[in-house]
Amino acid sequence: MKSKVLKIIFMLLVIMIMVPLQGLAAQTINKDMKLSTGVQYKQYTNTGAKVNSINHLAINLNDAYTKVSIGLPKDFKSKETTTSIATRDSSEGNRVVGAVNAAFFDMSEGYPLFLLSQQNEILNGGVLLDSTTEYFNQPIAFGVTANGNAEIDLYDFDIKMNYDNLSYDISGLNRERRADEAIIFTPQNINTATNSNQYGTEVVFETDTPINSTYYGQKITGKIKSIHMGSTAKVTIPQNGFVLSFHGPKWRAIGDKMKIGEEVSVSFDIDSKWKDSQFMLASGPMLVKDGKKHVTMNLSSSRATEVTSRSAIAISQDKKTVHLVTVDGANKKGMNMSQFADYLVSLGVDRALNLDGGGSTTMGIRNYGSNAVVLANTPSAGSQRRVSAILEAISTAPTSNPNSINLSRNTVGTMLVGATSSYKINYILDEFYNPITVSTSKIVNKSDNNLVSFNGTSFTALKEGSDRVRINYDTATQSFPLTIVSGPTNLTIKASGTSANVNSKLTFTATATDVDKKALIYSPEQLKWTVEGDIGTVSSAGVFTAGNKAGTGKIIAQLGTKKASVGIEVKSTTKPTTKFSDILTTNPYITEINYLTSKGFINGYEDGTFRPNNDITRAHAALLISRIKGLNLESITDPNFQDVPKTHPYYKEIAAIANLNIVSGKQNGKFDPNGKLTRAQMAKILVNAYNLSGTTNKKFTDVSSQHWAVNEISALTASGVTTGFQDGTYKPESPINRLHFSVFLYRITQ
Structure with a gap:
């Protein structure tokens, strides 16, 4: 039972540990670029934390052309943006392909706060803070050691003074002296004077030769030139010498013993792990150690709990892969220190060290096609902050084929x-x-x-x-x-309108697509616009200008072997008149009626009416068709319709259209002249009279595929003579009235 309980507790602990890591690791890759043979860049959107984006450079030191180095402003005493430093450092055989801000620095003076060295040269002595609420409270650095491995570990920077056959530990190099400390100032200090306060002793030494650099393994020996106790005057650091600045009882006693002309030596060294390293950069806190979360600062402190932008350097267990990681934190987003450590653990790194974050967080990369390093992340302030030192991912490969x-x-x-x-x-x-x-x-x-x-x-x-x-x-x-x-699969025309007043304009555009309904590539001049009918002109750009008279026609677009058209009507701006008492000027078909009556094709009644709703008889249809087509009524053959004697008023017209097979009789040899003409019969007559053809996809709900006039109705529809009724019917068996027959005749003759 006890074993089972322990097992459950263990599983719960695993779940408690893993859940936040899984949440932090849930991310979408936005960018994935190989910047060089040994450097991979990725940008993520992280869904498990309140971050805008995460940028990640993975640097493979096993690659023969890949290395990591530090980058510094042109003037060590100044600050410069990450991308500016990286771009300036980039040259043939030393291409900076990625960079990240690194060292914490003094915001006012601009110099790094912590130890920084390169090829044993001590660029900055730095300071160690003694509170766990501070980022840097343990001497930890990232660097590349003499054997080419990346390292994140503790270091022991040792400065010793030898005086009067005794050895003393010096607290720091080229930085502000604090209480109870001894600091050495060399000519490499960012200022020419120590700028120490008057509450101490400053001893100026002269050496035989100028001190051009300060480095591990160095020993400098000088003779006391002057001693300043409690002085407010600035003490200048000689180019061929150094200054020891003391404070506190222990150091006061040593200073009191020193005499002008005495000889003192100072040596600089570092533990063997870091000796002869390519470079090392101190920072803090450590975030990951041995693949586990290991934060060397108080996680309850305000600096650690703040949700903000973050930067870090991490390495793999074999010390051959270096990771540069930034977390964007604009608009109150980002990660706190604990979340950041968890995230780095989720990446599988062995060790990780925090770098300067917040507004300093910056990553730059070399985009394809350029050697300039450009901003890759979004700084919290909206633009880059100038910094004192950066870390660079470098490709040493020469430009090749x-x-x-x-x-x-x-x-x-x-x-x-x-x-x-x-x-x-x-x-x-x-x-x-x-x-x-x-x-x-x-x-x-x-x-x-x-x-x-x-x-x-x-x-x-x-x-x-x-x-x-x-x-x-x-x-x-x-x-x-x-x-x-040779032509588009589909060619369609979009019009700004299908009717225009005389002398007005309409715009037409064509859309051409291929078999996959994607836009076809063609040159504008290949699209040809033409007008069918005496209604106006159209420009090469598809702008139609109506003529000065009413009429109907078509606008035609041709692209390669494909044509498309759209019908258009030009309307007169003159108010239409009517000669019939029962046809108002507002009648939608007054143009058609006026046209047919003006041509003498159709007449009204003696009482001055048109009677638009009267049904057309078969005899009247024969009369109208023969008039419009101008048929010869003299040379006719008697069709021998039993109910159409030669004395019938429309005998000749009926005979003429029958002779042309425009219309046929009914059963028993009769024509049925007084019979009402149905819409289906009308379709057949008009198709025969004008040789109409064509099919359409439009189907009428009351015209089945078996209907005797289905082909004629389809041809009439395809020709634009009829559209049917709004309810989707054609009403083939219904009689056609004078108004509708007039409209059909008008359309078919235009």
């Missing part, structure tokens, strides 16, 4: 024969991701099937078919497929 081409096309898709497009080379990289300066004279264009011609970076489709364009640049090549067609 072109390896890859990145290009973009101004248009992508199926091309029309005769169309011209172009491409642009965005950048060319060698095998080490270094940019190659592009020379247009080295670009060679080819196509597999010779269906295109080239003019520089432009290409024109010559023939229909499939092809592949290939761009060669020395040893690099890039290609893309092309499909070329």
Whole structure:
């Protein structure tokens, strides 16, 4: 039982530990770029913490052309942005491909606060803070040791003074003297004077030669030149000497013993782990040790609990992979120190060290096609803060032969024969991701099937078919497929209107798509606009200008072998008149009636009416058709309809259309002249009379595929003569009245 309880407790502890890590590690990759053969850049959106984004550089020191180094402002006493330092440090054989801000620094003076050295030269002595609420309360540094391994560990920076056959530990180098300390100032101090307060003793030493640098393993010996006790005057640091600044009873006693002309030596050293290191940069706190969360500061302190931007350096267990990580924290987002440590653990790092964060958090990368380092993250203040030292991911690979081409096309898709497009080379990289300066004279264009011609970076489709364009640049090549067609699969016209007053304008645009319904590539001049009917003109841009008289016609667009059209009506601005008492000027079909009556095709009644709702008889239909078509009524053959004698008033008209097979009789040899003409019969008569053809996808709900006049009704619809009723019916068996028959005749004659 006890074993089971322990097992449950253990599982709960595992869950409690793992859940937050899983939450922090839940992230979406926004960017993933190989900056060089040994440096990978990724940008994440983290869903488990309140962050804007996380930027991550993974640096592989096993790669022969990859290293990590420090970067400093042009003037060590000043500050500079991360990207400015990195870009300036980048040169042939030493390309900075990524960088991150690093050292904590004095905000007013600009110098680093903690130990910083390179190739044993001590660039900054630094200070160690004695409170666990401070970031840097233990001597911990990141660096690359003499054997080329990355390291994050404690260090022992040792400064010893030898005087009167005794050895004393000096507290620091080239920094402000605090209570009960002894500090040595060399000519490498950022100021020419010590600037120490008057509550101490300052001893000035002269050496035989100038001190041009301060480094591990160095021993400098000098003779006392002057002693200043309780002086408010600035003590200058000699170029060929140094100054020891003492404070406190112990050091006061030593200073009191010193005499002008006595000899004192000071030595500088560091523990063997860091001796001869390529560089080392002190920071804090440590965040991860041996793959586990290990924060060397009080996590309850305000600095640790603050949710803000963060920066860190981390290494793998084999010390061959270095990780530079930044967390953006604008708009009160980011991570606290504990969350940041958890996140780094979730990445699988072995050790991690906190770097200067907050407004200093900055990461820069080298984008493809450029050697400049540009901002990759979003600083909390909206712009980069100038800093005192950075860490750089460097590719030492020399620029070599072109390896890859990145290009973009101004248009992508199926091309029309005769169309011209172009491409642009965005950048060319060698095998080490270094940019190659592009020379247009080295670009060679080819196509597999010779269906295109080239003019520089432009290409024109010559023939229909499939092809592949290939761009060669020395040893690099890039290609893309092309499909070329003689015409679009679909061509549609969009109009600003389908009717216009005389002398007014309408705008038409065409949309051409391929078989996949994607936009077809063509040159504007390939789209041809024409007008059918004497209604006006249309420009090459599809602007229609109506003529000065009313009428109907079509606007036609042609692209390659494909045509499309849209009907258009030009209306007169003159108010229409009417000669019939039962046709108002507001009648929607007054234009059609006036046209037919003006031509003498149809007449009204003696009482001055038109009677638009009267049904058309079969005899009247014969009369109207013969008039409009101008049929010869003299040379006719008797159709021998039993109910149409030669004395019938419309005998000749009925005979004329029967002779042309425009209309046929009914059963028993009769014509049924007084019978009402149905809409289906009308369709057949008009199709026969005007040789109409065509089909349409439009279906009428009351016209089945088996209907005797289905083909004629379809042809009439395809020709634009009829549209049916609004309810989707055609009403084939209903009689057609004088108004509708007039409309059909008008449309068919235009």
